Amino acid sequence: MADDPDPPRKFYGFKPREFDRANPPPSPAADIPIQPDAGPQPMANTRIDVRELNQIASGAGSQFGTNAVGNRANEVHDMLQLNLDRDRAAGLFTVTATEDKKRKRRIRNYWTLLIIVDVPLGGFAALVGPGAAIPFVCAIAGVGMFTAWWTWENWFLRTD
Numbered sequence: 001m002a003d004d005p006d007p008p009r010k011f012y013g014f015k016p017r018e019f020d021r022a023n024p025p026p027s028p029a030a031d032i033p034i035q036p037d038a039g040p041q042p043m044a045n046t047r048i049d050v051r052e053l054n055q056i057a058s059g060a061g062s063q064f065g066t067n068a069v070g071n072r073a074n075e076v077h078d079m080l081q082l083n084l085d086r087d088r089a090a091g092l093f094t095v096t097a098t099e100d101k102k103r104k105r106r107i108r109n110y111w112t113l114l115i116i117v118d119v120p121l122g123g124f125a126a127l128v129g130p131g132a133a134i135p136f137v138c139a140i141a142g143v144g145m146f147t148a149w150w151t152w153e154n155w156f157l158r159t160d
Contacts, residue, residue, distance in 0.1 A: 022074045110154045117150075118143050 087093065125139035 022076065023072065106154060110150065113150060114147065117146050121146070 121139045121142045125136050125143070128135045128139070130136050
């Protein structure tokens with residue numbers, strides 16, 4: 001094994017590929033006239049104005065919005081538009097209200113338990129009347145405490 005010759009070396013690289021060009025190539029550089037740089041120009045003995053410097057720096061175009069990306073239509077935009085039209089036709093962007101089963105269950109449980117606890121306590125308070133002060137006050141306090149706790153638990157705490 002040690003005497004076996006080394007296998008031939010492998011060279012790895014990217015495969016040559018041809019890509020489809022979505023946009024036309026820019027105009028060749030031969031269209032641009034090439035002139036030697038004139039260098040700094042002598043200035044007149046006047047004050048330097050910032051607006052004038054901005055105008056010189058912006059060149060022939062507008063001072064604002066010259067760096068904005070131009071959305072030129074190409075094949076990708078056409079494909080995305082076709083996908084959007086197909087999804088809209090399929091109704092994927094139609095939003096409708098659905099039945100909220102969790103909320104209905106919460107409302108049903110709230111009123112059921114409120115009736116189960118508060119009606120007997122209220123009935124007991126009405127039965128004993130204010131003549132028996134301690135049981136009457138305890139029954140009314142029980143209705144208030146349970147109603148406050150159950151409302152907090154069901155609507156504001158929302159643990160489920």
